[in-house]
Amino acid sequence: MNEQQRIEELRKLLEKYSIEYYVYDKPSVSDQEYDRLMQELMALEEKHPELYDPNSPSQRIIGAVLDGFEKVEHQTQMLSLGNVFNYEEIQAFVERIQESVKDAEFVVECKYDGLAMALLYDNGRFTRAITRGDGFVGEDVSNNIRTIGSIPMYIEETRHIEIRGEVYMPKKSFEELNAKQEKEGKALFANPRNAAAGSIRQLDSSICAQRKLDAYWYYFQNAADFGITSQEEALEKMEQLHFRVNPLRKVCRNTAQIWDFIQSIHEQREELPYEIDGMVIKLNSLPDQARLGSTAKAPRYATAYKFPAQEVQTRLKDITITVGRTGKITPNAVLEPVRVAGTTVSAAQLHNEDMIASKDLRIGDIVVVRKAGEIIPEVVSSIKERRDGTQKPYAFPKECPVCGSKLVRLEGESAHYCINQDCPARVVESMIHFASRDAMDIDSLGDKKIEQLHEFGFLNSIEDIYFLKNHREALLEKRGYQVKSVDHMLETIEESKKQPLGVLLYGLGIRQVGKKAAMILAHHFGTMENLRNTTLEELVQIRDIGQITAESILAFFQEEKNRHLIQVLQEQGLNMEQEKEKIHASRFSNKTVVLTGTLEHYTRTEAKKILESLGANVAGSVSKKTDYVIYGTAAGSKLEKARNLGVALMSEEEFVQEVSNALEEN
Template identity: 65%
Template sequence: MDVKNRILELRRKLDAFAYEYYVLDQPSVSDQEYDRYYQELVALEDANPEYKDPNSITQRVGGVVLDAFTKVEHKNRMLSLGNAFNLEDLKAFDERVRAVKPDASYVVELKMDGLAISLHYIDGRFHQAVTRGDGLVGEDVTNNVRTIPSIPMHIDAQGEVEVRGEVYMPKKSFEELNTKREENGEELFANPRNAAAGSIRQLDSKIAAQRKLDAFLYYLEDAASFGIQTHEEALETLEKWHIKVNPLRKVCKTIEEAWQFIQEIQEKREELPYEIDGMVLKVNELSSWNVLGTTVKAPRYAIAYKFPAEEVVTKLLDIVVTVGRTGRVTPNAVLEPVRVAGTTVSAAQLHNEDMIKEKDIRIHDDVVIRKAGDIIPEVVRPLVEKRNGTQGIYHFPTQCPICSGALVRLPNEAAHYCINQDCPARVVESMIHFASRDAMNIDTLGDKKIEFFHKEGLLNTIEDIYRLKDHEEEILSMEGFKEKSFMKMIDAIEKSKENPLEDLIYGLGIRQVGKKAAKVLAKHFLTMDALMAADRDAFVAIKDIGEITADSIVAFFREEKNMELIDHLKAFGLRMDSEKEEIKESFFTGKTVVLTGTLTQMTRNEAKAMLESLGANVSGSVSKKTDLVVYGEAAGSKLTKARDLGVEVMDEETFLQEVKAS
């Protein structure tokens, strides 16, 4: 057999082995035999570079580094799904379907909590992978998708084939990734979905390969052209092509049968090796899809049922307090570890003393916990009926647990504060805040590194961050630090000097000045000098800067050590001005807009930036002064209040269309 044919034979063998291992979970050869074939292929490809192929299994390890992702327009729009939250919603959907198709059946599938993706094959070869983006235009992530072992690089189909599905991060991969990030002092991913999205958008495909992603495909574009008549038949066709399809699905003849299957899956949701956040019902008969049609944003032949927030019971072992950068003292519940919505939870914030009293939460209580928005753990209530006399009432401390200074509760506030400016906890938290993503975004200087350098005496003030480069020899002598990682950290610190003024203002940690207020101040004053010279009246006169915030800003700039800090940062070359923004006139100009619910096509911060660039004022609460509420999935009380007040509301898809038209 000549070299070319042997290479092709080895690729076919290894592709088949990979399918058996990653898709069927039924390997037919030992690891040693697989490695023998793999190494033979590597050697033949290296010796015969003219036969190398980007779709070869040897190329899945990644290594391609891009400057940016290329935008790709979808041939057919990638729609989002309408939502159902209870059986009544599903019955209403069923009635609408049966008005058109009385004998309709449904394919009920698991709703993966990942990142929507479109895969393109040409004459059986993998050609391109594109993210959903805004549904009309996505990003080319081909190099990263090649690293996912379960996605075939060859299928038994001719012509152009488009398959859509979801890239996700298995629970095990997610836990391993966060463990590694914690060891490196990096910010942890909140959930597997965020981790998957962040991984597939890595410019370095080698990093994507290390993240151990997986995928399920659930839709064959233009299935009818293959002679397929039902959605279930389309899924079976994908399986014949060795494309990974979730086997946990069912064809149901009635909505009651579909509901029963949903309940079955919900009961074993936690046992699954991946995250799901609901179920999807699709009309099985493809001929009905065109008849039922679509709305502006969603098909009428499919709907997503969203699971209610999962509540679990665990033991509250203790209540401990932490001290933040402003001195605010926050009580936290120490919990017996328990899995909630896909991750292990061992702590939950209790906010303040009043909340503990109002909910009557006691140490050693059995408590119900859940994740607000499937992200932030919260204690819902204690199980009073399970008390046995061992529970103790919690008494809020009167002294700071870090510096032993007095704790003070300010008038009209629920929080307690440590008022010692030199409290070590405040010093460390102020530096962590300064380097955080929303502030100066020094991503190589995480919480753990800052705490470590503080203990070593290298970081005692914010300006010390810009002196770390002077301690190269000392840092390189410390365990775990090498020249490459040191230089990467210093490069990130130096790059932060170019950040806009609003990032610096927010990073200073002025009490009551959040990200939004920092942007408002930077836009209004344009320079740090003008900001420092302003008086209380000047601040109060600015829209969105209230009297309490004005007092806090004035008090901050009265402190001599704060003025010295800014002088030092000036000397280090940090940017102290802001370019005057040109506001584009649009539908949103001059309107007060509130964002609520989970946005699926962008982050909340990205939506906020879009609105502000179009002249809108983005607010956090709904009132009579609100002009518009933009809502995503699982929108709650803010959307209800907006409708009660007669405020205009707009879903995410309509919002994006309006932005594009601006």
């Protein structure tokens, strides 16, 4: 046997041993034997660089550094799933399928809290890994995927194959990573999903290799090419090819069976070595899946059941105060760290003094904590029967904890405010808001960067952002500020000057003016000058601009400091105008419209833009002031409320026809 043949033999052996270890947890050789063979392979590959193979087992542990990720178009769109939340909604989904599919079967599988991924294979070799991205275009992260030991680089199938699934970070890996981050004084990851996503997007694959990611695969994209006719058969075929497929799945024939299986997995959830946030219910028949098809965003043959929010108990150690950009005072709960829905929670926002009082929260209380929507930690209640006399009522502060100014509670509001406009906390928060993604979108000026530049003395107000260019040389003298990063920061600041008036208005942080109100004002007035010269009477006539918002806008422009800020921004070349959008006359003109259910012809964002172009005000909830509710499939409580209130209803098909008519007439 020559050395080339030995290299090929070693690669096959090590691949086999990796699959045994990572996929089946049944290693047939010791770690020492595996390491010995790996060292032999690496020595031979170094001796024969002409035999380099990116899929070699040795490449799983050798890092490669990229300049960026290549954008790749998916051959078939990667769809997201619709959600159901209870037995009744699962039953409605099942009955809808059963209307079209006789003797329908369903495969119920775990829903992982990770990063969706597509793997491509040709001639028995791994060729590419692509992230979901926007469903149409993802990023090539093949180098990082090669570092995951359970993913086969070679398979015994020469035809083209596309396998889809989820890359995740096991709970143990997540805990080890955060322990390492804490030891090195770095920011902790919020949850395993964020950690997995951040790891996959590392340009240096050796960093990804250290993160110990794993994956489960659940979708055989081109299964029909192999004569496969069911989801269960597709999963079995993937297992035969040594892809890691979760055994926690079941074929069910009715809602009761589906529900029982979901409950059994829910009971095991905390003991699983990976995070799941629900279960996926799929029609088993692949031909029937193809026949039912998909909407613009989601398949009709599958849905995801989301687990209810998990509630746990912990101790309320303290309540601290933060000061926002508007001077708003926010109390925050300091909690004994506790694991909730996959992450360790040590803090939660308490919003205002009234919330603390209504929940009767005391320092030292045992409290119930959950995550709203599985994301945001919240304190649900205190457990009064657990009190032992050591708990202390919380006294809300009368002075700002940062500048010492007297706090004010405005009439009709539940929040307290620091009204000192020069309060250091307000200054920093106002700049962070101004540069944020939803505002001026200066991505090189993150929260920490702004705080640091404020400490250096370069940023003390919003207008200072546009004078950073005058401090370029001084910035380059600071540790961590290199030519490339500083120039990129200055370029993004310069680019932000092109943002339209509506974005600028939101960035200025006018009290009561959110993103939607800022765009309404920009479209109504067209220029900053027109808005500055408006009256209370004109403002209150604008839809969605009420008395309090109008007074806040006038108060903002009456302050000399704000007038000076706008003048400086104008002199620095910021855009002070909003391009007029053409509004088509239609039955929706000056009407309030609510969208509900799953739309097939448009995404929700597209439908909203169309309605706004037809003169409608698109609201998020149904009320007596709603003029129309446009509904798609699986419409729920909003549709029911609209019926009860007698609001005019319009199906999606009627909406599509109405849009067509309006555009023809214009």
